[in-house]
Amino acid sequence: MIxxxxxxxxxxxxxxxxxxLLCFVVIHLTPGDPTIAGGELNPKISLQARQRIIEFxxxxxxxxxxxxxxxxxxxxxxxxxxLTDNRPVMDTIAERIPIxxxxxxxxxxxxxxxxxxxxxIAAAKPQGGFDQATTVLVFVGFSTPTFWLALVLMRWLGVQxxxxxxxxxxxxxxxxxxxxxxxxxxxxxxxxxxxxxxFGGLAGMARYMRGSMVEVLQQDYIRTARAKGLPERLVxxxxxxxxxxxxxxxxxxxxxxxxxxGSVIFETIFAIPGLGRLYYDAVMARDLMTVMGLLTxxxxxxxxxxxxxxxxxxSADPRIRVGRHS
Amino acid sequence: xxxxxxxxxxxxxxxxxxxxxxxxxxxxxxxTHDPDAINLPHALQPPSTTYWLGTxxxxxxxxxxxVFGSRIxxxxxxxxxxxxxxxxxxxxxxxxxxxxxxxxxxxxxxDVMLCFPTFFLLLAIVALVGQSVANIxxxxxxxxxxxxxxxxxxxxxxxxxxxFIQAARxxxxxxxxxxxxxxxxxxxxxxxxxxxxxxxxxxxxxSGLSFLGLGVQPPTPSWGNVLIDAKGTLGVAxxxxxxxxxxxxxxxxxxxxxxxxxxxxxxxS
Numbered sequence: 001m002i003x004x005x006x007x008x009x010x011x012x013x014x015x016x017x018x019x020x021l022l023c024f025v026v027i028h029l030t031p032g033d034p035t036i037a038g039g040e041l042n043p044k045i046s047l048q049a050r051q052r053i054i055e056f057x058x059x060x061x062x063x064x065x066x067x068x069x070x071x072x073x074x075x076x077x078x079x080x081x082x083l084t085d086n087r088p089v090m091d092t093i094a095e096r097i098p099i100x101x102x103x104x105x106x107x108x109x110x111x112x113x114x115x116x117x118x119x120x121i122a123a124a125k126p127q128g129g130f131d132q133a134t135t136v137l138v139f140v141g142f143s144t145p146t147f148w149l150a151l152v153l154m155r156w157l158g159v160q161x162x163x164x165x166x167x168x169x170x171x172x173x174x175x176x177x178x179x180x181x182x183x184x185x186x187x188x189x190x191x192x193x194x195x196x197x198x199f200g201g202l203a204g205m206a207r208y209m210r211g212s213m214v215e216v217l218q219q220d221y222i223r224t225a226r227a228k229g230l231p232e233r234l235v236x237x238x239x240x241x242x243x244x245x246x247x248x249x250x251x252x253x254x255x256x257x258x259x260x261x262g263s264v265i266f267e268t269i270f271a272i273p274g275l276g277r278l279y280y281d282a283v284m285a286r287d288l289m290t291v292m293g294l295l296t297x298x299x300x301x302x303x304x305x306x307x308x309x310x311x312x313x314x315s316a317d318p319r320i321r322v323g324r325h326s
Numbered sequence: 327x328x329x330x331x332x333x334x335x336x337x338x339x340x341x342x343x344x345x346x347x348x349x350x351x352x353x354x355x356x357x358t359h360d361p362d363a364i365n366l367p368h369a370l371q372p373p374s375t376t377y378w379l380g381t382x383x384x385x386x387x388x389x390x391x392x393v394f395g396s397r398i399x400x401x402x403x404x405x406x407x408x409x410x411x412x413x414x415x416x417x418x419x420x421x422x423x424x425x426x427x428x429x430x431x432x433x434x435x436x437d438v439m440l441c442f443p444t445f446f447l448l449l450a451i452v453a454l455v456g457q458s459v460a461n462i463x464x465x466x467x468x469x470x471x472x473x474x475x476x477x478x479x480x481x482x483x484x485x486x487x488x489x490f491i492q493a494a495r496x497x498x499x500x501x502x503x504x505x506x507x508x509x510x511x512x513x514x515x516x517x518x519x520x521x522x523x524x525x526x527x528x529x530x531x532x533s534g535l536s537f538l539g540l541g542v543q544p545p546t547p548s549w550g551n552v553l554i555d556a557k558g559t560l561g562v563a564x565x566x567x568x569x570x571x572x573x574x575x576x577x578x579x580x581x582x583x584x585x586x587x588x589x590x591x592x593x594x595s
Binding site: 019022026140145147148152154155258262264268286295298 | 328434435437438439440441442443444445446447449450451453454526530533534537538539540553556557560561564567568570571574575578579582583586
C-alpha cells in the first residue's frame with residue numbers, strides 16, 4: 001500500500017508544476033500590463049497598488065526569472081499582501097479555510113446520506129417505478145441553477161416564514177449565550193447554505209451511486225451470493241454496496257473543485273465569510289494578490305483532496321491494502 | 327431506459343430547444359414592451375394582463391426582458407460550446423492519434439485544468455480581460471473543453487487500430503487528412519451528445535456569472551442578471567425570483583433531456 005501511495009503522490013508532481021505554470025499564465029493574461037486589469041482607467045486599482053504588483057511579481061524582469069521567483073515564494077506560501085487591507089494574503093486564507101471546509105464537509109455528508117440509499121434502491125430494481133421517478137428528479141436537479149434555489153429558499157424559509165436566518169454564521173450577541181444555544185444558532189445559520197450546497201451535488205452522486213451499484217450487481221459473485229440463498233437485503237448491503245462504494249471514493253475526491261467553485265455563489269448569497277466570499281470580494285476589488293493566492297491554493301487543495309481519496313481508496317480496497325497491485 | 331423512452335426524451339428536449347430558438351429569433355415580435363424601457367410609476371407591478379410576468383424595481387416588463395434574455399443565453403451557450411468543441415476535438419485528436427509523449431503532455435494538461443475550480447478561473451479571467459459577451463463566451467469555452475478532449479482521445483485511440491484507418495494510411499493519406507476525413511466523422515456522435523449537454527451547463531454558468539455581476543452587463547437583459555434585481559426585492563416581488571429561475575431550469579432541462587436521450591438512443595441503435 002505504501003508503494004502504491006508513493007507512486008500516486010509522485011504522479012502529482014507534474015500536476016503541481018502545471019498548476020504553477022497556469023497560474024503564472026493567468027497573471028500575464030491581461031493584454032499589455034497585468035496591472036492595468038480592466039482598462040487603463042480602472043479606478044479600482046490605484047497607482048500605488050499597481051506599483052506594488054509590479055514590485056511583487058517583478059514584472060520588469062525576464063519571464064523565467066519571474067516564474068522562478070513566483071515558485072520560490074509559493075514554496076513558503078507567500079502570496080504577498082492584499083491590496084485592500086494590506087494583510088498577508090495567506091493569513092486571510094488560513095482564517096477562512098475552516099469555514100468553507102466545515103460547510104463543504106457537512107454538505108458532503110448530507111449528499112452521501114441522501115444519495116446513497118436513493119442509488120441503492122434505484123439500482124435494486126432498474127426500470128422500476130422508484131428508479132424512473134428518481135431519474136426524473138436527477139434531471140431536474142442537474143438543471144436547477146443553485147443560486148436561484150438559494151434565493152427561493154431564502155424567500156420562503158427566511159424572509160416570509162422567518163424560520164431560518166438568511167445571512168452570516170451567527171446571530172447578534174451570540175457570544176453571551178451558553179454553548180448549546182450557540183450550537184443551535186450555528187446550526188440554524190448553516191442549514192440553508194449546507195442544504196443548497198448539497199443540492200448541487202446530490203443529483204450527480206445519486207446517479208453515480210446507481211450506476212456503480214448496477215454494474216456491481218451484474219458480477220458473478222453477486223449471482224453466487226444469490227444462488228447460495230442469501231436474502232436480497234444481505235446481497236445488496238453486504239456484498240454489493242461495499243464494492244459499489246469504491247469508485248464513489250474517487251468521485252468524492254474529484255468533487256472538491258466543484259464544491260469550492262460553488263462556494264463562491266452560496267457564500268456570496270448567504271453572506272458567509274468563507275473562501276468563496278473572499279474570492280468574490282477580491283475579484284470585485286481587482287485585488288490581484290488575493291485572487292492569485294486563492295486560485296493557487298484552491299488548485300493545491302484539489303490535489304490534496306485527490307491524494308486523500310487515493311489514501312481512502314487504498315485502505316478500503318483489500319487488493320491494494322494487502323499489497324497486491326491491481 | 328429503453329429505446330422508446332429515449333426517443334421520448336429526445337422529442338421533449340428537442341421541443342423545448344426549438345421553442346427557445348423560436349423565442350430568441352422572434353423576440354422583437356413576441357415582446358410586449360421595450361425590455362429596457364424604464365417606467366418608475368409602474369415599478370414592481372405583480373403579473374397582470376399588461377405585464378404578463380410583472381415588472382422589476384425600475385418598472386421594466388419582466389416578460390419582455392426574459393424574451394430578449396433568451397438571445398444572450400442561447401448565444402453564450404452555443405458559442406461557448408463551439409469554442410470548447412474546437413479546442414477539445416483538436417487536442418483530443420492529436421493526443422489520441424500521435425500517442426506517446428504528446429498524449430501524456432496533453433492529458434496532464436487536462437488534469438491540471440481539472441484541478442482548478444471552474445468558477446474561480448472564470449471569475450479571475452473575466453475580471454482581468456473584461457466582461458464583454460464575446461469574452462464571456464471565450465472564457466466559458468476555454469474552461470470547458472476538457473471533457474470533450476478526453477472523449478475524442480478515447481475514440482481516436484480505439485479507431486486508429488481499425489482496418490479502414492490502417493488502409494487510409496497505407497494509401498498514403500497525410501495524418502491531418504486521416505484525422506479530418508476518417509477519425510473525426512466516426513467520433514462525432516459522442517461529441518454531439520456532450521455538446522448538447524454542454525450548452526445546458528454553459529447557460530447555467532452564464533446565468534451564475536451574470537447573477538454575480540461578472541457576466542452580461544445590465545441594462546442588456548440576461549436570465550442571470552435579471553435575478554440580481556430579484557435579490558433586492560425578495561420579500562415583495564415573488565414573480566421576479568420565480569419566473570427567471572424557472573425559465574433557466576426549463577431551458578437547461580430541455581438541453582439535458584435532448585442530450586441524454588440522444589446518448590441512450592445512439593447506444594441502443
